[in-house]
Amino acid sequence: MNQKKSSFMFFLNLGLTFTLVGIIISFFIFSYEKNYKKDNFTVYAQAAPQKVAFSGSIDGALQVESAIREVVNKNMDAVVNISTEIEARQTEQDRYADEFFRFFFGDQVPRQRRNQRSLGSGFIVNEDGYVLSNYHVVKGATKIMVLLYGETEELPAKLIGYDEAYDLALLQIEANRTFPYVALGDSDAIEPGEFAIAIGNPYGLNNTVTFGIVSAKGRSDVGANRYQRYIQTDVAINPGNSGGPLFNIYGQVIGINTLIYSTSGGNIGIGFATP
Numbered sequence: 398m399n400q401k402k403s404s405f406m407f408f409l410n411l412g413l414t415f416t417l418v419g420i421i422i423s424f425f426i427f428s429y430e431k432n433y434k435k436d437n438f439t440v441y442a443q444a445a446p447q448k449v450a451f452s453g454s455i456d457g458a459l460q461v462e463s464a465i466r467e468v469v470n471k472n473m474d475a476v477v478n479i480s481t482e483i484e485a486r487q488t489e490q491d492r493y494a495d496e497f498f499r500f501f502f503g504d505q506v507p508r509q510r511r512n513q514r515s516l517g518s519g520f521i522v523n524e525d526g527y528v529l530s531n532y533h534v535v536k537g538a539t540k541i542m543v544l545l546y547g548e549t550e551e552l553p554a555k556l557i558g559y560d561e562a563y564d565l566a567l568l569q570i571e572a573n574r575t576f577p578y579v580a581l582g583d584s585d586a587i588e589p590g591e592f593a594i595a596i597g598n599p600y601g602l603n604n605t606v607t608f609g610i611v612s613a614k615g616r617s618d619v620g621a622n623r624y625q626r627y628i629q630t631d632v633a634i635n636p637g638n639s640g641g642p643l644f645n646i647y648g649q650v651i652g653i654n655t656l657i658y659s660t661s662g663g664n665i666g667i668g669f670a671t672p
Contacts, residue, residue, distance in 0.1 A: 468648040474577040478598040481538035518597035518641030521578040526570035530640030532559045582649025584672030597641030607633035627669040634668035643670040
C-alpha cells in the first residue's frame with residue numbers, strides 16, 4: 398500500500414514539475430514576443446532611412462549632371478571648328494622630280510602647290526566674332542575657315558595676332574553679324590579636384606563634350622613652349638581639341654586646351670591647358 402502511495406506521489410510531483418516548467422517557458426516566450434521582437438522590429442524600422450541616403454547620392458549626381466548640361470547649353474554655340482590650309486613644304490624627292498621635268502620640258506609644266514588641311518578648335522570671346530585658339534592650329538595657314546555649331550557653311554577668318562611663346566592666336570570671323578560668346582573666368586582661382594569640362598572637335602568630330610577634373614595647376618615641367626604654368630586635367634583631350642576651351646562648373650573659360658602626354662597620340666588622361 399505504501400509502495401503504491403509513493404508511486405502516486407512521484408508521478409504527481411513529476412507532473413507538477415513539468416507544469417511549472419511549462420509555465421516558466423511560456424512566460425519567457427511571451428516576454429520575448431513582447432519585448433525583444435518589438436525592439437528588433439524597431440531597429441529594422443530605424444535602418445530603413447539608408448535608402449534615403451542612397452537616393453540622396455543619386456540626387457547629387459543629377460545635380461552635377463544638370464550643371465554640366467547647363468555649361469554645355471550655354472557655351473556650345475560659341476565653340477568653333479577651325480580648319481586651315483597649309484602649303485606643304487617640298488620634299489627632296491619632289492624637288493628632284495621638278496628639276497627632271499624642267500630639264501626636259503623647261504618651265505612649260507607649272508609647279509603645283511601641295512596643300513594640307515588641318516583641324517582644330519577655338520572659341521568666340523565677343524560679339525564681333527573674335528576667336529581665341531592655339532597658334533599651332535593656324536601657324537603657316539594660307540586659308541582659315543571656321544564652322545559654327547549647328548551651321549553647315551564655313552565662314553572665313555583672318556589672323557589678327559599671335560604669341561608663339563604662349564601658343565596663342567587671335568582670329569576674327571569675317572562676317573557681318575553678331576556672334577554668341579563665352580564668359581572668361583579666373584584661372585588663378587581654380588584648385589585641383591574641381592570639375593572641368595572641355596568642348597572641342599577631336600578628329601573633326603564637331604562640338605564633342607568631355608568631363609573630368611583639374612588634376613594640378615602651375616605645371617612647369619611639361620617641356621613645351623616657353624610658357625610653364627599649365628593647368629593639368631584628366632578631361633579627354635585628343636588631336637583636334639587644340640585651341641578649344643576648358644570650362645569650370647560655372648561655365649567660365651579657365652584655359653585653352655593645348656597639348657597632351659601620350660604614347661599613342663590619343664588621350665591617356667594627362668592633358669594640359671594654357672590658363
